[in-house]
Amino acid sequence: MAATSSFLHLQFSPNSASATPASSSASQTFSVAVGPVVLFSVLDHFLRRPDQQTKVIGALLGVRSEDGSEVEVRNCFPLSHTETNDQIVVDADYLNQMYSLHQRVNSKETIVGWYATGTEIQPSSVWVHEFFANETAPFQPVHLLVDTSLSNDKMASRAFVSSSVGVPGSEHPGSMFLQIPCDVKYFDAERSGLDVIALAKDTPDKSANILSDMDNLERSIVQVQEMLENVSAYVDAVLSKKEQPNNAIGRFLMDTVSSIPRIDAGEFEKMFNTHLQDLLMVVYLANLTRSQLAIAERLHKMV
Numbered sequence: 001m002a003a004t005s006s007f008l009h010l011q012f013s014p015n016s017a018s019a020t021p022a023s024s025s026a027s028q029t030f031s032v033a034v035g036p037v038v039l040f041s042v043l044d045h046f047l048r049r050p051d052q053q054t055k056v057i058g059a060l061l062g063v064r065s066e067d068g069s070e071v072e073v074r075n076c077f078p079l080s081h082t083e084t085n086d087q088i089v090v091d092a093d094y095l096n097q098m099y100s101l102h103q104r105v106n107s108k109e110t111i112v113g114w115y116a117t118g119t120e121i122q123p124s125s126v127w128v129h130e131f132f133a134n135e136t137a138p139f140q141p142v143h144l145l146v147d148t149s150l151s152n153d154k155m156a157s158r159a160f161v162s163s164s165v166g167v168p169g170s171e172h173p174g175s176m177f178l179q180i181p182c183d184v185k186y187f188d189a190e191r192s193g194l195d196v197i198a199l200a201k202d203t204p205d206k207s208a209n210i211l212s213d214m215d216n217l218e219r220s221i222v223q224v225q226e227m228l229e230n231v232s233a234y235v236d237a238v239l240s241k242k243e244q245p246n247n248a249i250g251r252f253l254m255d256t257v258s259s260i261p262r263i264d265a266g267e268f269e270k271m272f273n274t275h276l277q278d279l280l281m282v283v284y285l286a287n288l289t290r291s292q293l294a295i296a297e298r299l300h301k302m303v
Helices: 021-029 036-047 092-105 125-136 188-202 213-239 247-259 265-302
Strands: 031-034 057-064 070-079 081-083 088-090 110-117 142-146 157-165 174-180 182-184
Touching: 031 036, 031 142, 031 157, 036 057, 036 070, 036 110, 036 142, 036 188, 057 092, 057 125, 070 092, 070 110, 070 142, 088 125, 110 125, 125 174, 157 182, 213 247
Parallel strands: 031 070, 031 182, 110 142
Antiparallel strands: 057 070, 057 110, 081 088, 142 157, 157 174
8 A cells, every 4th residue: 555645634622612513523423432452452462563663553343333423342453564654565364364253253343443553643544544444334444543652651542533635536635534532441340350450550560469359348448438538528619619519520429329229227237137148158158068078089089
């Protein structure tokens, strides 16, 4: 794929008043949700790259909404490419083979775009984006840009869509990249794993052990207490007129309180004690089974 130096990149904030109507409409009707597995896969690909490469690219896999306005990126796989000053070559055969193998495992996930590492969109991104447009037709491909240089001490990710600009039918048409909302979406199981990984940043050897059930319970209680203290401090500041009230935060707090079921204190204590007795019974039976297996193993060795 030949690349030219003529390149246009426009970036609008979703809340920017200077955005054009077309860009505002695109930012409001198109959104991307990225799973944490995708970010870890991109980082792993970047760490395993050859020394002569400054960036890596790959394909994004996920699902789209019925109208194609919402994209959820669930997986990805790397692609080998060769980039020089005037051209970039992507291994299309490898892309087709990897996508065919992935379809056998999960047929619901299709190619929704591509990713690249770096802080800014490069001129060669126009041609790679056009290449993936053929793979995602009739939908618009998503370009995910991951900052692996850890600017501002975080690995930021941004999503873009592109549209053609210039004279139709010209030899070198231009492309306009527009940034769209991009959020990291994770499930409860993924959140637990991320919390364990986050504990490693506070240790000297940058490692973390799996916490026991009681340690997890204690840590969760401490986090809930800290959140309650923050909410209480905010409410007191608003009542004392030290801070301006925010209707959105007030509505969110009201919805949170309303979602908690009302249970009598005596009934709650009874339910808690019953659950605790069931838990102790399970632990007792597990220890008893472990002891019986150990005795049976020793008797088997004696025989």
